[in-house]
Amino acid sequence: MAAQTILFDFTLDKDKTADEEARLQVAKILRNELEQLFPQLELAYSMESPENGYFAVLHENKDTVITCRIFQHGLLTLNVEYFLPDGKEPSISFDTMRTMELILRQKFDSDRSKYLPPIKRGGYIDIYMTSSDERIIEYDIDKVVFEARSPFQKIQIMHSKSLGNMLLLDELQNIAESDLIYTETLMCRGVENYEGKEICILGGGDGALLYELLKENPKHVVMLEIDELVMQTCNKYLNVICGDVLEKRKSDQYEIIVGDCVEYLKKFIAEGRKFDYVFGDLTDIPITDAPEGETWDFIRTIFEHSFKVLKPDGKYLTHGNGSTCKVQLRLFEEQLNLLRPKVKFTTTKAFVPSFMEEWLFYQVTFA
Amino acid sequence: MAAQTILFDFTLDKDKTADEEARLQVAKILRNELEQLFPQLELAYSMESPENGYFAVLHENKDTVITCRIFQHGLLTLNVEYFLPDGKEPSISFDTMRTMELILRQKFDSDRSKYLPPIKRGGYIDIYMTSSDERIIEYDIDKVVFEARSPFQKIQIMHSKSLGNMLLLDELQNIAESDLIYTETLMCRGVENYEGKEICILGGGDGALLYELLKENPKHVVMLEIDELVMQTCNKYLNVICGDVLEKRKSDQYEIIVGDCVEYLKKFIAEGRKFDYVFGDLTDIPITDAPEGETWDFIRTIFEHSFKVLKPDGKYLTHGNGSTCKVQLRLFEEQLNLLRPKVKFTTTKAFVPSFMEEWLFYQVTFA
Known part of the structure; x- marks a missing residue:
């Protein structure tokens, strides 16, 4: 069950939209053309204002409803909406819509138009x-x-x-399954040498990082993941990226502990246990304008505890956020800069297929 | 200059949308909530039908126009549209919209809702x-x-x-600039050995393939590109992927010929000139349901001529299309299967960042 909303817009010469008379002329052209496609089209309602231009509702049997706005700034928007039952083909094909766009563009003498693929709603x-x-x-x-x-x-x-x-x-x-590049960029594959190293993963419930790290022959990896169900789910449906590491929770080379990583970090600190690498594979940096709230507190807590279990030449590796989120990334870096003893960091980035965007990763060491 | 269209939808219990009375009840709840956000909201128009449910137009000073449909199948769509002058911040923030979605969801007792980021129109x-x-x-x-x-x-x-x-x-x-993976997958970097080989590129005006091939020390590459302006443009704005290969059109190792590749292929055939590799880096496979029309004719012409300039153990490498376009890819493969002497092919694929999708590539040899 879904409704389809199809959006068109046309840039018009400003003369064509400057006053009521001109806009009505455009509306008339539009209606004539729409009638070719929708023979039973009716005009249900229209309104006009000098400041906000023309608006009209047209429909065919109250089924396909078309709204149109002609803004006085030289822009016409056209929204077509109808209900599409499951399994039924759209009543108006992609090609028909494209043709309508081109014809209207010509009739309006428009030098710019846009037709977006139908937006499926309610599925x-x-x-x-x-x-x-x-x-x-x-x-x-x-x-x-x-x-x-x-x-x-x-x-x-x-x-x-x-x-x-x-x-x-x-x-x-x-x-x-498409995102090996994510894990490889997080772990700086080919740059960092994990052989014989002691590693702690905070989070990492999807198992991908653990799986890739074990290929590099580390001495031991401990993974602290709070959500048992995430691991069970990934073990069942994401073997492509996690292999069988979530199946068995302990081997000579690794141990998965189900629990709150902060509690275990505190325990490691008390024991004086230290790691060559700590991975922050927990929640993403929140999208907020200020470094406040629960998640930022959590990030700071993780930082503070993580650096206490790192060897002096150890590294803290973590994911950041989309590389276009400049504000959030800066906030994240400011939190790093507040740490004592001081730390310094480098960044790497990769386009992650399933994110459909470039992601930034951090490599943090003691300054 | 742009208009913003903001789309929401809510899945409702079918009882709530089954008849006119029920739908009017939902419309009333909606209007009450919208009035919190738009204090001067007016109902301009509404219509009802047993088969197509409820539709209404609300607006604030004819500026922000809100249309709402309540489909009898248990779906409510809400479209908000207003004009946003250049450089002005949206009058309704992302957070406000998100909050409205959540409140409405609760008021409607809806178990599924969606709010799409504002669609910018006319920019x-x-x-x-x-x-x-x-x-x-x-x-x-x-x-x-x-x-x-x-x-x-x-x-x-x-x-x-x-x-x-x-x-x-x-x-x-x-x-x-982000798409080195495209060129590397097209050329099967790390799998094919180009050292000392003779290569012909059909198209390739962006220069990326030529640039990467030259790094592998081939004997000679000839590139046949018809569009001089594409090369000038890429030489100026895409140096990250094409280096300086488009600057100088000829060296000991390569030659760029500006012209129709079919004409030059005919010339090579007449001369008996043969290549180890021919790259089809021309137009994409057209998105059509049948292998007809100008572009398919062109693809067949390219195939026929290309295999006539290939050495017996030579390879024809080319890009296909998005890996989800099963029909078009099958048509493409059918054209390959029509070739005489017979050919066989393998495929590789890669997620290409700027395409935001996975692309398929073909490696074709004589059978």
Whole structure:
């Protein structure tokens, strides 16, 4: 079950939209053309104002409803909306819409027009996600593979035709089968040498980081993940990226502890246990304008405790955020700069397929 | 100059939308909530039908216009549209909209709702592009760097905050600074050995393939590109991916010929000139349901001529299309299977950042 909303817009010569008379002329042209496509079209309502231009509602049997605005600044927007039952083909094809755009563009003598692919609304599967900088991205998701709520978060596995299975936590893209580059950039594969090293992963419940690290022959990896259900889910649906590391929770080379990583970090600090590498593979940097609130407190807590379990030449590696989120990344870096003893950092970045954007990663060492 | 269209939808219990009375009740709740955000809200028009539910137009001073549909199948759509002058902040913030979504969801007792980031319409820069399977993708384009029309096509360089400069030909994504993976997958870097080999590139005007091939020490590369302006443009704005290979048109190791590649292929055939590799770096596979029309004829012509200049153990390497375009890829493969002498092929794929999708590439040899 879904409604389809199809959006067109046309840039018009300002003369054509400057006053009521001119706008009515444009509206007339529009209606004539629409009638070719919708023979039973009726004008239901229109309104006009010198400051806000023309607005009209047209419809065919109250089924397909078309709204049109002619802004006095030389812009016409056209919204077509109708209900599309499951499994039924759209009543108006992509090609028809494209043709209508081109004809209207010509009739309006417009030098710029736009026709967006139909927006599907109300479907069971949410195919529209948002980038870190609030851009709209339509995914080729064709199946909800798994959905559950753990005590910590909403966990979903969606299947994308091109990205494979995707893990979503609280409806945010987390990692997908397509995203080896994410893990490789986080761990600086080919740059860092993990052989014989002691490593601690904070979070990392999808198992991908652990799986890739174990290929590099470390001495030991301990992973602290709070959400048992995330691990069970990834073990079942994301083997492409996590192999079998989530199946067995302990080996000579690694141990997965289900619990609050802060508690375990405190324990490690008390024991004087130290690591060559600590990975912050927890929540993303929040999108806020100030470094306040629960998540920022959590980030600061993680920082403080992590550096207390790092060897003097150890490294703290973590993901940042979308590389266009300058404000949030700066806030994150300011928190790093507040740490004592002082730290310094470098960054790397990679385009992550399932995020559909470039992501920034941090490598932090003692200054 | 742009209009903003903000789309919400809510899945409702079917009882709440089953008849006129129930729908009017929902409309009343909606109006009450909208009045919190838009104090001067007026109901301008409404209509009802048993088959197509409720539709209403609300507005504030004819400026912000809100249309609402309540479909009897248990779906409510809400479209908010207003004009946003250049440089002005949206009158309704992202957070406000999100809050409104959550409040309405609660008031409607809805278990599913969606709020899409505002759609910007009529802007000078077109930030919405379409994937090969007609999905909508919003890019972080902030500047039109260059725009011109050659005798062959419209050429644009757009700047994306995260992808760098992007080349668009006839408004389609072609290659960007972020897309080394595209060229590496096309040429099967690390798998094919180009050292001492003779190579012919058909098209390739962006220079990226030539630039990367020259790093592998081939004997000689000849590139046949028809559009002089594409090369000048890429030489100026895409040095990250093409280096300086488009600056000088000839060296001991390569030659760029500006002209129709079919004519030159015919000439090579007449001369008996043969290559170890021929690259088809021309137009994409057209998105059509049948292998007919000018572009498919062109593809077949290219195939036929290319295999006549290939050594018996030579390879024809080319890009296909988005990996989800099964129909078009099958048509393409059918054309390959029609060739005599017979050929066989393998495929590789890569997620290309500026395409925001996975692309398929072909490696064709004599069977």
